[in-house]
Amino acid sequence: MTQIYFNSLLSVFLIxxxxxxxxxxxxxxxxxxxxxxxFLVSLSAGTMLxxxxxxxxxxxxxxxxxxxxxxxxxLFGIIIFFVLEKIIHWRHCHIETSIHxxxxxxxxxxxxxxxxxxxxGLVIGSSYLISFELGLATTVAIISHEIPQEIGDFGxxxxxxxxxxxxxxxxxxxxxxxxxxxxxxLLIGNILEDLSIYILPIAAGxxxxxxxxxxxxxxxxxxxxxxxxxxxxxxxxxxxxxIIIK
Numbered sequence: 001m002t003q004i005y006f007n008s009l010l011s012v013f014l015i016x017x018x019x020x021x022x023x024x025x026x027x028x029x030x031x032x033x034x035x036x037x038x039f040l041v042s043l044s045a046g047t048m049l050x051x052x053x054x055x056x057x058x059x060x061x062x063x064x065x066x067x068x069x070x071x072x073x074x075l076f077g078i079i080i081f082f083v084l085e086k087i088i089h090w091r092h093c094h095i096e097t098s099i100h101x102x103x104x105x106x107x108x109x110x111x112x113x114x115x116x117x118x119x120x121g122l123v124i125g126s127s128y129l130i131s132f133e134l135g136l137a138t139t140v141a142i143i144s145h146e147i148p149q150e151i152g153d154f155g156x157x158x159x160x161x162x163x164x165x166x167x168x169x170x171x172x173x174x175x176x177x178x179x180x181x182x183x184x185x186l187l188i189g190n191i192l193e194d195l196s197i198y199i200l201p202i203a204a205g206x207x208x209x210x211x212x213x214x215x216x217x218x219x220x221x222x223x224x225x226x227x228x229x230x231x232x233x234x235x236x237x238x239x240x241x242x243i244i245i246k
Contacts, residue, residue: 001088003092004128004129004186004237006126007126007128007132007135008128008135008185009137009179009182010179010181011021011135011139011181011182012032012120012124012125012179012182013122013124013129013141013179014120014143015120015124015139015142015143015146015175015178016050016176016178017144017175018143018147018154018175018178019146019171019172019174019175020170020171021147021150021154022150022153022154022155022167022168022169023154024058025151025154025155026080026164029109030097031182033151034202036220037232038150038219038230038234039146039150039230039234040148041215041218041219042219042231042232042233042234042235042238043144043232043235043237043238044144044145044148044211044215044235045209045211045216045234045235045238046237046238046239046240046241046242047104047140047141047144047145047238047241047242048144048145048207048208048210048211048237048238049207049211049212049235049239050141050142050213050239050241050242050243050245051137051140051141051207051242052203052205052207052208052211052238053204054137054167054227054242054243054246055133055134055138055242055245055246056127056137056138056200056201056203056204057074057201057204058113059130059131059200060073060135060197060201060204061066063116063130063197064126064197064198064201065220066080066082069166070197071201072200073198073201073205074202074204074205074208075205076201076202076205077201077202077203077204077205077206077208077209078205078206078208078209079205080119080202080206081206081210081213082209084115085112085213085214086195087108087111087112088125098108098196101168102113104176105113105161107157107160109153109156109157109160110157110170110174112147113153113171113174113175114174114177114189117174117175117176117177118177118180118181118182119176119206120142120146120178120181121134121177121178121179121181121183121184121185122181122185122199122202122203123138123142123181123185123187123199123203123206123228123243124142124178124181124182124183124185124191125136125181125182125184125185125189126185126195126196126200126203126204127139127196127200128197129189130196130200133245133246136245137195137242137245137246138203138205140213140241141207143220144238145210146175150171150175153171153174154167154168154171157170157171160193174231177240185199199215220243
């Protein structure tokens with residue numbers, strides 16, 4: 001059990017450190033960032049779909065007794081993230097943004113991101129309780145998604161009126177909420193052995209939703225053939241990574 005705690009907390013800590021990646025965007029040209037983001041978003045879509053269909057769902061279906069309930073939990077995971085995104089974009093402020101008046105968009109982004117990170121923590125802890133391979137695959141999928149997401153979150157906070165230092169600090173604090181989720185999953189999962197089996201389908205639903213509703217629509221904005229081919233290759237690379245870990 002000690003090894004499970006170590007692997008889980010190490011994974012979630014490394015993911016939390018990714019929150020600092022946004023600062024590199026200040027030293028890069030906007031066009032270069034856009035090119036990198038296309039690669040990262042495509043890779044993220046592939047790893048999240050691969051993680052859901054190759055690792056999480058087969059594990060949940062194999063270990064779950066009620067197959068219908070497992071699939072209902074997958075749908076529940078999709079709905080949860082749909083509602084979460086609605087909350088993030090719920091409030092709008094018409095006062096001009098400044099350092100003294102950060103735009104509520106930034107605050108809502110932090111709240112939504114914090115909830116997202118907490119769920120990620122639950123998923124990581126639950127995955128490692130099942131097996132090291134599943135925990136590793138889940139970690140890789142989340143990392144691939146966190147890199148482009150944290151770059152975007154940092155940009156949102158800067159746009160919302162936060163200073164660079166505050167944006168980095170708040171982004172990191174939001175990311176560390178995942179540690180709490182991991183600890184809770186490990187503690188409760190150690191008492192309720194079947195808990196992980198029911199968290200994983202929800203995680204699969206969230207992975208599928210993020211990939212299909214958020215990431216792939218962004219990729220569809222590319223109209224050039226060469227760009228679309230590169231996106232497809234990156235998606236396949238992401239799926240291949242999940243197959244290799246299997």
